[in-house]
Amino acid sequence: ERMCGGGSAVLLGDCYVTCGVLGEGGFGRVLIVKQRATGRVLALKIMRKRALASGGPLAVEQALREREVLIKLARQPHPFIVRLHHAFQDVANLYLAMDYIGGGDIFDLLQRYGRVPLSYAVFAGASICLALEHVHSMGVLYRDLKPENVLVAMSGHLVLADFGLAKCLVSYGDRTTTLCGTPAYMAPEMLRGEAYGCEVDWWAFGCVMYNLIAGRDAFREDAMDKLISRVRRGDYEGHRLDGVEHAGELIGALLQTNMEQRIGAKGLRDHPFFARIDFDRLVSRSLRPPCIPSAELMELDTERGKSVHVSRSPGRGELPGLEARLDAAFSAWSVTDAAGSSGATSPRDSGTHGGGGVLLSGRARRRGIGGDVGLGRAP
DSSP: OOOOOSSOHHHHHHHEEEEEEEEEOSSEEEEEEEETTTOOEEEEEEEEHHHHHHTOHHHHHHHHHHHHHHHHHHHSOOTTBOOEEEEEEOSSEEEEEEEOOOSOBHHHHHHHHSSOOHHHHHHHHHHHHHHHHHHHHTTEEOOOOSGGGEEEOTTSOEEEOOOTTOEEOSSTTOOBOOBOSOGGGSOHHHHTTOOBOTHHHHHHHHHHHHHHHHSSOSSOOSSHHHHHHHHHHTOOOGGGGTTSTTHHHHHHHHSOSSGGGOOOHHHHHTOGGGTTOOHHHHHTTOSOOSOOOOGGGGOOOTTTOOOOOOOOOOOTTSSTTHHHHHHHHTTTOOBSOGGGOOOOOOOOSSSTTOOOOBOOOSOSSSOOSSOOOOSOOOO
């Protein structure tokens, strides 16, 4: 399979037909493309090197870390996690070619309907639980779970996407301290500046489950300081869960401010809220989803393509100084087959116990700490 790379946007066009734009952000954009060699439709994330460099060392490290995490996850693919197929670069841009998931996302559903049927909340929650369990088993901390990052496949199954804030850990009990994510989904220990681990993902899962069951955010305030204070106290409106069997117990176990007492994957699999779910049938995708996206969402003009501007690759010598630094930083970026790659170790948050700092959140519709482009739905 011929790779695009080492040249310009012309080579990019030789490899892909551009079908649309998924999203744009400060560092680049995500396109829907069709691979000419295989006919496969993919999401192509394009990050401008100069924009990353102007964002400082953390922005460069974030891009490298996302690649590292995606390669690690691609070695053991999971049906509910977006898959990286290959990574490449030219002088101006970095590229990540991933699964295209065409049915929108959970945020879209909540915006459209307010709340979802209980059967869908149970199905979605169990799917996300399995995805997080796998991410953690691979030694990865996700850190950006929210409705915008849970995509809906055309089959109706859910897929976890946007690993821009994820980090590789040594073990499940590993800790870090970097402040990152979307405040309404960030765990109290993170907002208190304490060392944290995979428990923060289960807190965010509790927030998403509250979204699905109650049809609104668990923590809402106009002022950021009031929102953070409410999250730290774990002060959500429990009465909105009344009448939904076992929902109050589930959310209470997830939105537990003491991370040592917070429920995890094992407890969730056995929780009565998910009693009707056969997790084995779910992960094998033999369990039929409660709803399937409309086929019209997948109507892409994959033959004619669209004209989309991609930053021109500057000639050698046009970026003095910066050019050499970027070449060194991204020297190992390109990967032809992510599933078979050993990957290269990228910078971490500054060691096993972190080093503080702030990272940028992925999707721009509800901005987190910072914000950039992620794998979204077609506009």
